[in-house]
Amino acid sequence: MSDHFDALWQAVLDGVASGALGCVEAQAPQERLVQEVAAVRGGIQKHSRRQPDKDAYPFLRVANVGRGTLDLGDVHEIELFDNEIDRYRLEAGDLLVVEGNGSPEQIGRAATWDGSIEDCVHQNHLIRVRPGPELRPEYLNLVWNSPTVAQRLRRAASSTSGLNTLSTRKLKELVIPVAALPAQNSLVEAANRAYARIVAGHRRVNDGLVHTTALRRALLSEAFIGGLVPQDPDDEPAEDLLKRIRAEREAADAERKAARRAATQAKRKNQPKRKVPAPADAPPPPAPTTDTPLPEGEQATLPLEFNA
Incomplete structure:
Protein backbone atom coordinates (compact mmCIF):
# COMPACT_ATOMS: atom_id res chain seq x y z
CA MET A 1 0.00 0.00 0.00
CA GLN A 30 -12.47 3.79 28.76
CA GLU A 31 -8.74 3.57 29.48
CA ARG A 32 -8.06 0.10 30.91
CA LEU A 33 -4.98 -1.87 31.90
CA VAL A 34 -4.34 -4.81 29.57
CA GLN A 35 -4.23 -7.22 32.50
CA GLU A 36 -7.79 -6.18 33.38
CA VAL A 37 -9.25 -7.22 30.03
CA ALA A 38 -6.82 -9.87 28.71
CA ALA A 39 -4.44 -12.66 29.76
CA VAL A 40 -0.78 -12.08 28.89
CA ARG A 41 1.75 -14.92 28.50
CA GLY A 42 5.25 -15.36 27.07
CA GLY A 43 6.40 -17.99 24.59
CA ILE A 44 8.92 -20.82 24.32
CA GLN A 45 12.66 -20.20 24.15
CA LYS A 46 14.39 -22.16 21.41
CA HIS A 47 17.62 -24.06 22.26
CA SER A 48 19.42 -27.27 21.32
CA ARG A 49 17.09 -29.54 23.34
CA ARG A 50 14.15 -28.10 21.42
CA GLN A 51 15.24 -29.50 18.05
CA PRO A 52 12.11 -31.15 16.52
CA ASP A 53 12.19 -34.90 17.13
CA LYS A 54 9.43 -37.07 18.63
CA ASP A 55 6.92 -34.41 19.71
CA ALA A 56 7.41 -31.58 17.19
CA TYR A 57 4.79 -28.84 16.92
CA PRO A 58 4.35 -25.81 14.61
CA PHE A 59 6.25 -22.84 15.97
CA LEU A 60 5.55 -19.19 15.11
CA ARG A 61 8.42 -16.70 15.07
CA VAL A 62 8.74 -12.92 14.81
CA ALA A 63 9.11 -13.29 11.04
CA ASN A 64 5.56 -14.70 10.88
CA VAL A 65 3.95 -11.65 12.51
CA GLY A 66 3.45 -8.35 10.71
CA ARG A 67 1.43 -5.33 11.72
CA GLY A 68 -2.09 -6.65 11.51
CA THR A 69 -1.10 -9.50 9.19
CA LEU A 70 0.31 -13.04 9.41
CA ASP A 71 2.86 -14.61 7.04
CA LEU A 72 2.56 -18.39 7.33
CA GLY A 73 4.66 -19.27 4.28
CA ASP A 74 7.55 -20.54 6.45
CA VAL A 75 6.49 -22.02 9.79
CA HIS A 76 9.18 -23.85 11.78
CA GLU A 77 8.75 -26.68 14.30
CA ILE A 78 9.91 -27.10 17.90
CA GLU A 79 10.08 -30.01 20.35
CA LEU A 80 7.69 -29.87 23.32
CA PHE A 81 7.79 -31.91 26.54
CA ASP A 82 5.22 -33.28 28.96
CA ASN A 83 2.03 -31.18 28.85
CA GLU A 84 3.60 -28.02 27.38
CA ILE A 85 1.22 -28.06 24.43
CA ASP A 86 -1.70 -27.47 26.80
CA ARG A 87 0.03 -24.42 28.29
CA TYR A 88 1.32 -22.85 25.09
CA ARG A 89 -1.26 -23.84 22.45
CA LEU A 90 -2.57 -20.81 20.58
CA GLU A 91 -6.29 -20.18 20.22
CA ALA A 92 -8.01 -18.33 17.41
CA GLY A 93 -8.33 -14.70 18.49
CA ASP A 94 -5.04 -14.57 20.42
CA LEU A 95 -3.04 -11.42 19.70
CA LEU A 96 0.66 -12.08 19.03
CA VAL A 97 2.85 -9.09 19.96
CA VAL A 98 6.48 -8.61 18.87
CA GLU A 99 8.51 -7.86 22.01
CA GLY A 100 11.45 -6.11 20.32
CA ASN A 101 12.81 -4.97 16.99
CA GLY A 102 15.78 -3.11 15.56
CA SER A 103 13.38 -0.37 14.44
CA PRO A 104 11.46 1.44 17.22
CA GLU A 105 8.56 1.82 14.77
CA GLN A 106 8.11 -1.96 14.66
CA ILE A 107 8.23 -2.64 18.41
CA GLY A 108 4.91 -3.99 19.64
CA ARG A 109 3.43 -4.68 16.21
CA ALA A 110 0.83 -7.41 16.46
CA ALA A 111 -1.50 -9.69 14.52
CA THR A 112 -4.43 -11.88 15.52
CA TRP A 113 -3.94 -15.64 15.29
CA ASP A 114 -6.50 -17.13 12.91
CA GLY A 115 -6.27 -20.75 14.11
CA SER A 116 -5.39 -22.01 10.62
CA ILE A 117 -2.68 -24.38 12.00
CA GLU A 118 -3.66 -26.90 14.63
CA ASP A 119 -1.67 -27.16 17.88
CA CYS A 120 0.52 -24.17 17.07
CA VAL A 121 2.80 -22.50 19.64
CA HIS A 122 4.99 -19.39 19.57
CA GLN A 123 8.53 -18.37 20.50
CA ASN A 124 9.50 -16.27 23.51
CA HIS A 125 10.08 -13.17 21.33
CA LEU A 126 6.33 -13.10 20.78
CA ILE A 127 3.96 -12.29 23.64
CA ARG A 128 0.46 -13.73 23.61
CA VAL A 129 -2.41 -11.43 24.60
CA ARG A 130 -5.62 -13.45 24.92
CA PRO A 131 -8.68 -11.13 25.02
CA GLY A 132 -11.24 -11.64 27.76
CA PRO A 133 -15.03 -11.33 27.51
CA GLU A 134 -14.85 -7.51 27.38
CA LEU A 135 -12.78 -7.51 24.20
CA ARG A 136 -13.62 -8.56 20.67
CA PRO A 137 -10.42 -9.92 19.04
CA GLU A 138 -10.89 -7.89 15.83
CA TYR A 139 -11.33 -4.71 17.87
CA LEU A 140 -8.23 -5.43 19.95
CA ASN A 141 -6.18 -5.95 16.78
CA LEU A 142 -7.28 -2.60 15.32
CA VAL A 143 -6.76 -0.66 18.54
CA TRP A 144 -3.39 -2.29 19.25
CA ASN A 145 -1.95 -1.39 15.84
CA SER A 146 -3.29 2.17 15.90
CA PRO A 147 -0.76 5.05 16.06
CA THR A 148 -2.11 5.97 19.52
CA VAL A 149 -1.29 2.61 21.12
CA ALA A 150 1.88 2.16 19.03
CA GLN A 151 3.24 5.33 20.61
CA ARG A 152 2.44 4.00 24.09
CA LEU A 153 4.20 0.74 23.26
CA ARG A 154 7.36 2.58 22.17
CA ARG A 155 7.39 4.50 25.42
CA ALA A 156 6.89 1.30 27.42
CA ALA A 157 9.69 -0.46 25.51
CA SER A 158 12.31 2.25 26.09
CA SER A 159 14.79 1.85 28.94
CA THR A 160 17.87 3.54 30.37
CA SER A 161 20.03 0.60 29.25
CA GLY A 162 19.32 1.37 25.59
CA LEU A 163 17.56 -1.97 24.97
CA ASN A 164 14.11 -1.28 23.57
CA THR A 165 12.07 -4.37 24.37
CA LEU A 166 8.73 -5.26 25.85
CA SER A 167 7.95 -7.86 28.50
CA THR A 168 4.87 -9.56 29.87
CA ARG A 169 5.00 -7.20 32.87
CA LYS A 170 5.12 -4.10 30.66
CA LEU A 171 2.22 -5.33 28.57
CA LYS A 172 0.09 -6.13 31.59
CA GLU A 173 0.60 -2.56 32.81
CA LEU A 174 -0.08 -0.98 29.41
CA VAL A 175 -3.19 1.19 29.18
CA ILE A 176 -5.40 0.78 26.09
CA PRO A 177 -8.77 2.26 25.12
CA VAL A 178 -11.67 -0.19 25.47
CA VAL A 229 -2.51 14.09 -37.44
CA PRO A 230 -3.46 13.81 -41.13
CA GLN A 231 -0.35 13.49 -43.29
CA ASP A 232 0.44 15.37 -46.56
CA PRO A 233 0.92 12.73 -49.26
CA ASP A 234 3.69 14.88 -50.74
CA ASP A 235 5.66 14.78 -47.48
CA GLU A 236 8.51 12.36 -47.10
CA ASP A 253 30.62 10.74 -38.29
CA ALA A 254 32.80 9.34 -41.08
CA GLU A 255 33.83 12.87 -42.16
CA ARG A 256 34.74 13.84 -38.62
CA LYS A 257 36.84 10.71 -38.18
CA ALA A 258 38.63 11.33 -41.50
CA ALA A 259 39.31 14.96 -40.56
CA ARG A 260 40.76 13.89 -37.21
CA ARG A 261 43.01 11.33 -38.90
CA ALA A 262 44.24 13.92 -41.45
CA ALA A 263 44.95 16.45 -38.71
CA THR A 264 46.89 13.88 -36.72
CA GLN A 265 49.01 12.88 -39.74
CA ALA A 266 49.75 16.53 -40.62
CA LYS A 267 50.81 17.25 -37.07
CA ARG A 268 53.20 14.31 -37.06
CA LYS A 269 54.66 15.33 -40.45
CA ASN A 270 55.40 18.93 -39.38
CA GLN A 271 57.09 17.98 -36.15
CA PRO A 272 60.98 18.55 -36.34
CA LYS A 273 63.13 15.47 -36.33
CA ARG A 274 64.77 14.77 -33.05
CA LYS A 275 68.61 14.83 -33.04
CA VAL A 276 70.16 11.69 -31.73
CA PRO A 277 72.96 12.57 -29.26
CA ALA A 278 76.41 11.12 -29.95
CA PRO A 279 77.64 8.37 -27.66
CA ALA A 280 79.69 9.53 -24.70
CA ASP A 281 82.86 7.70 -25.88
CA ALA A 282 82.71 8.85 -29.54
CA PRO A 283 85.81 10.75 -30.88
CA PRO A 284 85.41 14.50 -31.22
CA PRO A 285 84.61 15.80 -34.69
CA PRO A 286 87.54 17.21 -36.74
CA ALA A 287 88.35 20.85 -36.21
CA PRO A 288 87.09 23.15 -38.93
CA THR A 289 89.67 24.48 -41.39
CA THR A 290 89.71 27.37 -43.87
CA ASP A 291 92.39 25.89 -46.16
CA THR A 292 91.40 25.43 -49.77
CA PRO A 293 92.26 22.03 -51.18
CA LEU A 294 95.08 22.10 -53.80
CA PRO A 295 94.83 20.70 -57.26
CA GLU A 296 96.37 17.30 -57.69
CA GLY A 297 100.19 17.48 -58.29
CA GLU A 298 100.82 20.86 -56.61
CA GLN A 299 102.54 21.45 -53.31
CA ALA A 300 101.85 24.12 -50.87
CA THR A 301 104.45 26.81 -50.28
CA LEU A 302 105.16 28.14 -46.90
CA PRO A 303 105.65 31.91 -46.47
CA LEU A 304 109.10 32.88 -45.28
CA GLU A 305 109.88 35.92 -43.27
CA PHE A 306 113.29 37.57 -43.12
CA ASN A 307 114.44 40.06 -40.64
CA ALA A 308 116.69 42.84 -41.94
Whole structure:
Protein backbone atom coordinates (compact mmCIF):
# COMPACT_ATOMS: atom_id res chain seq x y z
CA MET A 1 0.00 0.00 0.00
CA SER A 2 1.41 3.41 -0.94
CA ASP A 3 2.24 6.07 1.65
CA HIS A 4 -0.96 8.02 0.93
CA PHE A 5 -3.26 5.05 1.38
CA ASP A 6 -1.29 3.84 4.40
CA ALA A 7 -1.83 7.27 6.01
CA LEU A 8 -5.58 6.89 5.39
CA TRP A 9 -5.57 3.49 7.10
CA GLN A 10 -3.63 4.85 10.07
CA ALA A 11 -6.30 7.54 10.44
CA VAL A 12 -8.98 4.79 10.42
CA LEU A 13 -7.13 2.89 13.16
CA ASP A 14 -6.91 6.01 15.30
CA GLY A 15 -10.63 6.55 14.70
CA VAL A 16 -11.28 3.10 16.14
CA ALA A 17 -9.05 3.80 19.15
CA SER A 18 -10.77 7.10 19.87
CA GLY A 19 -14.25 5.72 19.18
CA ALA A 20 -14.93 8.49 16.66
CA LEU A 21 -14.75 6.66 13.35
CA GLY A 22 -17.05 8.03 10.66
CA CYS A 23 -20.72 7.95 11.55
CA VAL A 24 -20.35 5.59 14.50
CA GLU A 25 -22.05 7.10 17.54
CA ALA A 26 -20.58 5.68 20.71
CA GLN A 27 -19.39 6.79 24.08
CA ALA A 28 -15.71 7.50 24.43
CA PRO A 29 -13.77 4.32 25.25
CA GLN A 30 -12.47 3.79 28.76
CA GLU A 31 -8.74 3.57 29.48
CA ARG A 32 -8.06 0.10 30.91
CA LEU A 33 -4.98 -1.87 31.90
CA VAL A 34 -4.34 -4.81 29.57
CA GLN A 35 -4.23 -7.22 32.50
CA GLU A 36 -7.79 -6.18 33.38
CA VAL A 37 -9.25 -7.22 30.03
CA ALA A 38 -6.82 -9.87 28.71
CA ALA A 39 -4.44 -12.66 29.76
CA VAL A 40 -0.78 -12.08 28.89
CA ARG A 41 1.75 -14.92 28.50
CA GLY A 42 5.25 -15.36 27.07
CA GLY A 43 6.40 -17.99 24.59
CA ILE A 44 8.92 -20.82 24.32
CA GLN A 45 12.66 -20.20 24.15
CA LYS A 46 14.39 -22.16 21.41
CA HIS A 47 17.62 -24.06 22.26
CA SER A 48 19.42 -27.27 21.32
CA ARG A 49 17.09 -29.54 23.34
CA ARG A 50 14.15 -28.10 21.42
CA GLN A 51 15.24 -29.50 18.05
CA PRO A 52 12.11 -31.15 16.52
CA ASP A 53 12.19 -34.90 17.13
CA LYS A 54 9.43 -37.07 18.63
CA ASP A 55 6.92 -34.41 19.71
CA ALA A 56 7.41 -31.58 17.19
CA TYR A 57 4.79 -28.84 16.92
CA PRO A 58 4.35 -25.81 14.61
CA PHE A 59 6.25 -22.84 15.97
CA LEU A 60 5.55 -19.19 15.11
CA ARG A 61 8.42 -16.70 15.07
CA VAL A 62 8.74 -12.92 14.81
CA ALA A 63 9.11 -13.29 11.04
CA ASN A 64 5.56 -14.70 10.88
CA VAL A 65 3.95 -11.65 12.51
CA GLY A 66 3.45 -8.35 10.71
CA ARG A 67 1.43 -5.33 11.72
CA GLY A 68 -2.09 -6.65 11.51
CA THR A 69 -1.10 -9.50 9.19
CA LEU A 70 0.31 -13.04 9.41
CA ASP A 71 2.86 -14.61 7.04
CA LEU A 72 2.56 -18.39 7.33
CA GLY A 73 4.66 -19.27 4.28
CA ASP A 74 7.55 -20.54 6.45
CA VAL A 75 6.49 -22.02 9.79
CA HIS A 76 9.18 -23.85 11.78
CA GLU A 77 8.75 -26.68 14.30
CA ILE A 78 9.91 -27.10 17.90
CA GLU A 79 10.08 -30.01 20.35
CA LEU A 80 7.69 -29.87 23.32
CA PHE A 81 7.79 -31.91 26.54
CA ASP A 82 5.22 -33.28 28.96
CA ASN A 83 2.03 -31.18 28.85
CA GLU A 84 3.60 -28.02 27.38
CA ILE A 85 1.22 -28.06 24.43
CA ASP A 86 -1.70 -27.47 26.80
CA ARG A 87 0.03 -24.42 28.29
CA TYR A 88 1.32 -22.85 25.09
CA ARG A 89 -1.26 -23.84 22.45
CA LEU A 90 -2.57 -20.81 20.58
CA GLU A 91 -6.29 -20.18 20.22
CA ALA A 92 -8.01 -18.33 17.41
CA GLY A 93 -8.33 -14.70 18.49
CA ASP A 94 -5.04 -14.57 20.42
CA LEU A 95 -3.04 -11.42 19.70
CA LEU A 96 0.66 -12.08 19.03
CA VAL A 97 2.85 -9.09 19.96
CA VAL A 98 6.48 -8.61 18.87
CA GLU A 99 8.51 -7.86 22.01
CA GLY A 100 11.45 -6.11 20.32
CA ASN A 101 12.81 -4.97 16.99
CA GLY A 102 15.78 -3.11 15.56
CA SER A 103 13.38 -0.37 14.44
CA PRO A 104 11.46 1.44 17.22
CA GLU A 105 8.56 1.82 14.77
CA GLN A 106 8.11 -1.96 14.66
CA ILE A 107 8.23 -2.64 18.41
CA GLY A 108 4.91 -3.99 19.64
CA ARG A 109 3.43 -4.68 16.21
CA ALA A 110 0.83 -7.41 16.46
CA ALA A 111 -1.50 -9.69 14.52
CA THR A 112 -4.43 -11.88 15.52
CA TRP A 113 -3.94 -15.64 15.29
CA ASP A 114 -6.50 -17.13 12.91
CA GLY A 115 -6.27 -20.75 14.11
CA SER A 116 -5.39 -22.01 10.62
CA ILE A 117 -2.68 -24.38 12.00
CA GLU A 118 -3.66 -26.90 14.63
CA ASP A 119 -1.67 -27.16 17.88
CA CYS A 120 0.52 -24.17 17.07
CA VAL A 121 2.80 -22.50 19.64
CA HIS A 122 4.99 -19.39 19.57
CA GLN A 123 8.53 -18.37 20.50
CA ASN A 124 9.50 -16.27 23.51
CA HIS A 125 10.08 -13.17 21.33
CA LEU A 126 6.33 -13.10 20.78
CA ILE A 127 3.96 -12.29 23.64
CA ARG A 128 0.46 -13.73 23.61
CA VAL A 129 -2.41 -11.43 24.60
CA ARG A 130 -5.62 -13.45 24.92
CA PRO A 131 -8.68 -11.13 25.02
CA GLY A 132 -11.24 -11.64 27.76
CA PRO A 133 -15.03 -11.33 27.51
CA GLU A 134 -14.85 -7.51 27.38
CA LEU A 135 -12.78 -7.51 24.20
CA ARG A 136 -13.62 -8.56 20.67
CA PRO A 137 -10.42 -9.92 19.04
CA GLU A 138 -10.89 -7.89 15.83
CA TYR A 139 -11.33 -4.71 17.87
CA LEU A 140 -8.23 -5.43 19.95
CA ASN A 141 -6.18 -5.95 16.78
CA LEU A 142 -7.28 -2.60 15.32
CA VAL A 143 -6.76 -0.66 18.54
CA TRP A 144 -3.39 -2.29 19.25
CA ASN A 145 -1.95 -1.39 15.84
CA SER A 146 -3.29 2.17 15.90
CA PRO A 147 -0.76 5.05 16.06
CA THR A 148 -2.11 5.97 19.52
CA VAL A 149 -1.29 2.61 21.12
CA ALA A 150 1.88 2.16 19.03
CA GLN A 151 3.24 5.33 20.61
CA ARG A 152 2.44 4.00 24.09
CA LEU A 153 4.20 0.74 23.26
CA ARG A 154 7.36 2.58 22.17
CA ARG A 155 7.39 4.50 25.42
CA ALA A 156 6.89 1.30 27.42
CA ALA A 157 9.69 -0.46 25.51
CA SER A 158 12.31 2.25 26.09
CA SER A 159 14.79 1.85 28.94
CA THR A 160 17.87 3.54 30.37
CA SER A 161 20.03 0.60 29.25
CA GLY A 162 19.32 1.37 25.59
CA LEU A 163 17.56 -1.97 24.97
CA ASN A 164 14.11 -1.28 23.57
CA THR A 165 12.07 -4.37 24.37
CA LEU A 166 8.73 -5.26 25.85
CA SER A 167 7.95 -7.86 28.50
CA THR A 168 4.87 -9.56 29.87
CA ARG A 169 5.00 -7.20 32.87
CA LYS A 170 5.12 -4.10 30.66
CA LEU A 171 2.22 -5.33 28.57
CA LYS A 172 0.09 -6.13 31.59
CA GLU A 173 0.60 -2.56 32.81
CA LEU A 174 -0.08 -0.98 29.41
CA VAL A 175 -3.19 1.19 29.18
CA ILE A 176 -5.40 0.78 26.09
CA PRO A 177 -8.77 2.26 25.12
CA VAL A 178 -11.67 -0.19 25.47
CA ALA A 179 -15.12 0.64 24.12
CA ALA A 180 -18.33 -1.11 25.12
CA LEU A 181 -19.00 -4.32 23.19
CA PRO A 182 -21.82 -2.89 21.01
CA ALA A 183 -19.56 0.02 20.08
CA GLN A 184 -16.71 -2.39 19.36
CA ASN A 185 -18.89 -4.24 16.87
CA SER A 186 -19.90 -1.01 15.14
CA LEU A 187 -16.31 0.27 15.01
CA VAL A 188 -15.01 -2.99 13.55
CA GLU A 189 -17.68 -2.98 10.85
CA ALA A 190 -16.94 0.66 10.00
CA ALA A 191 -13.20 -0.07 9.85
CA ASN A 192 -13.80 -3.04 7.52
CA ARG A 193 -15.87 -0.85 5.18
CA ALA A 194 -13.20 1.84 5.21
CA TYR A 195 -10.49 -0.74 4.50
CA ALA A 196 -12.45 -2.10 1.54
CA ARG A 197 -12.79 1.43 0.11
CA ILE A 198 -9.09 2.12 0.62
CA VAL A 199 -8.08 -1.12 -1.09
CA ALA A 200 -10.48 -0.44 -3.97
CA GLY A 201 -9.12 3.09 -4.36
CA HIS A 202 -5.57 1.82 -4.32
CA ARG A 203 -6.43 -0.77 -6.97
CA ARG A 204 -8.09 1.88 -9.19
CA VAL A 205 -5.06 4.15 -8.89
CA ASN A 206 -2.73 1.31 -9.87
CA ASP A 207 -4.98 0.37 -12.80
CA GLY A 208 -5.01 4.01 -13.86
CA LEU A 209 -1.23 4.19 -13.75
CA VAL A 210 -0.96 1.03 -15.87
CA HIS A 211 -3.48 2.43 -18.36
CA THR A 212 -1.68 5.78 -18.48
CA THR A 213 1.66 4.09 -19.15
CA ALA A 214 0.15 2.02 -21.98
CA LEU A 215 -1.55 5.11 -23.43
CA ARG A 216 1.69 7.09 -23.37
CA ARG A 217 3.53 4.32 -25.20
CA ALA A 218 0.77 4.14 -27.81
CA LEU A 219 0.87 7.93 -28.32
CA LEU A 220 4.64 7.91 -28.77
CA SER A 221 4.39 5.05 -31.22
CA GLU A 222 1.74 6.88 -33.26
CA ALA A 223 3.77 10.09 -33.13
CA PHE A 224 6.84 8.37 -34.58
CA ILE A 225 4.88 7.00 -37.54
CA GLY A 226 2.92 10.23 -38.05
CA GLY A 227 -0.41 8.78 -37.03
CA LEU A 228 -1.55 11.59 -34.71
CA VAL A 229 -2.51 14.09 -37.44
CA PRO A 230 -3.46 13.81 -41.13
CA GLN A 231 -0.35 13.49 -43.29
CA ASP A 232 0.44 15.37 -46.56
CA PRO A 233 0.92 12.73 -49.26
CA ASP A 234 3.69 14.88 -50.74
CA ASP A 235 5.66 14.78 -47.48
CA GLU A 236 8.51 12.36 -47.10
CA PRO A 237 7.38 9.20 -45.25
CA ALA A 238 8.53 9.02 -41.66
CA GLU A 239 10.34 5.74 -42.28
CA ASP A 240 12.31 7.24 -45.18
CA LEU A 241 13.04 10.35 -43.13
CA LEU A 242 14.48 8.27 -40.29
CA LYS A 243 16.63 6.31 -42.74
CA ARG A 244 17.92 9.52 -44.31
CA ILE A 245 18.70 11.05 -40.91
CA ARG A 246 20.55 7.89 -39.93
CA ALA A 247 22.56 7.93 -43.17
CA GLU A 248 23.42 11.61 -42.76
CA ARG A 249 24.60 11.01 -39.21
CA GLU A 250 26.78 8.10 -40.31
CA ALA A 251 28.28 10.20 -43.14
CA ALA A 252 28.94 13.10 -40.75
CA ASP A 253 30.62 10.74 -38.29
CA ALA A 254 32.80 9.34 -41.08
CA GLU A 255 33.83 12.87 -42.16
CA ARG A 256 34.74 13.84 -38.62
CA LYS A 257 36.84 10.71 -38.18
CA ALA A 258 38.63 11.33 -41.50
CA ALA A 259 39.31 14.96 -40.56
CA ARG A 260 40.76 13.89 -37.21
CA ARG A 261 43.01 11.33 -38.90
CA ALA A 262 44.24 13.92 -41.45
CA ALA A 263 44.95 16.45 -38.71
CA THR A 264 46.89 13.88 -36.72
CA GLN A 265 49.01 12.88 -39.74
CA ALA A 266 49.75 16.53 -40.62
CA LYS A 267 50.81 17.25 -37.07
CA ARG A 268 53.20 14.31 -37.06
CA LYS A 269 54.66 15.33 -40.45
CA ASN A 270 55.40 18.93 -39.38
CA GLN A 271 57.09 17.98 -36.15
CA PRO A 272 60.98 18.55 -36.34
CA LYS A 273 63.13 15.47 -36.33
CA ARG A 274 64.77 14.77 -33.05
CA LYS A 275 68.61 14.83 -33.04
CA VAL A 276 70.16 11.69 -31.73
CA PRO A 277 72.96 12.57 -29.26
CA ALA A 278 76.41 11.12 -29.95
CA PRO A 279 77.64 8.37 -27.66
CA ALA A 280 79.69 9.53 -24.70
CA ASP A 281 82.86 7.70 -25.88
CA ALA A 282 82.71 8.85 -29.54
CA PRO A 283 85.81 10.75 -30.88
CA PRO A 284 85.41 14.50 -31.22
CA PRO A 285 84.61 15.80 -34.69
CA PRO A 286 87.54 17.21 -36.74
CA ALA A 287 88.35 20.85 -36.21
CA PRO A 288 87.09 23.15 -38.93
CA THR A 289 89.67 24.48 -41.39
CA THR A 290 89.71 27.37 -43.87
CA ASP A 291 92.39 25.89 -46.16
CA THR A 292 91.40 25.43 -49.77
CA PRO A 293 92.26 22.03 -51.18
CA LEU A 294 95.08 22.10 -53.80
CA PRO A 295 94.83 20.70 -57.26
CA GLU A 296 96.37 17.30 -57.69
CA GLY A 297 100.19 17.48 -58.29
CA GLU A 298 100.82 20.86 -56.61
CA GLN A 299 102.54 21.45 -53.31
CA ALA A 300 101.85 24.12 -50.87
CA THR A 301 104.45 26.81 -50.28
CA LEU A 302 105.16 28.14 -46.90
CA PRO A 303 105.65 31.91 -46.47
CA LEU A 304 109.10 32.88 -45.28
CA GLU A 305 109.88 35.92 -43.27
CA PHE A 306 113.29 37.57 -43.12
CA ASN A 307 114.44 40.06 -40.64
CA ALA A 308 116.69 42.84 -41.94
